[in-house]
Amino acid sequence: MSMTISHDHHAHRFETRVDGVPCVLDYTLDDAVMTITHTGVPSEVGGRGIASTLVQAAMDEARAQGWKVVPACSYAVAWMQRHPEYADLRA
Template sequence: MTVNIRHLASSHRFETTVDGFTCELEYTLQGKVMTITHTGVPSEVGGRGIASELVRAAYEVARQEGWKVVPACSYARVWSERHPEYAGLRA
């Protein structure tokens, strides 16, 4: 599934809207370390890979910005373990 993910840098948030439901990833930023604190996808649109795309988008922004990532939320932690291609970005 392809979704249009927006990075709302001033709010430390990534989001997309699918079938009218807002899906989000929230993070904090300390220096050059992004800590992913929450990934949320409403059950009405769950199971479509949306959370995965949100986490991937966060890691890609971190790569572009030269940041390291701490996947503090449980979903982001499991996702990062399943995607070793992003291991070099982990703080």
């Protein structure tokens, strides 16, 4: 499934809409450390890889900006365990 992820720098949020339903990843940024605090995909659109796509977008942005990442939400922790190619970003 193809989806467009937008990054709201001021709100510290990555977001997309699937079937009109908003899906988000929230983070904080302190110096050059992104802490992923919440990944939210409502159940009516769950099971489509949306959360994974949001986390990957956040990780790719962190890499591009030279940030380190703290996966504070359980989904981001599990995602990083499944994607060792992003282990170098862990703070």
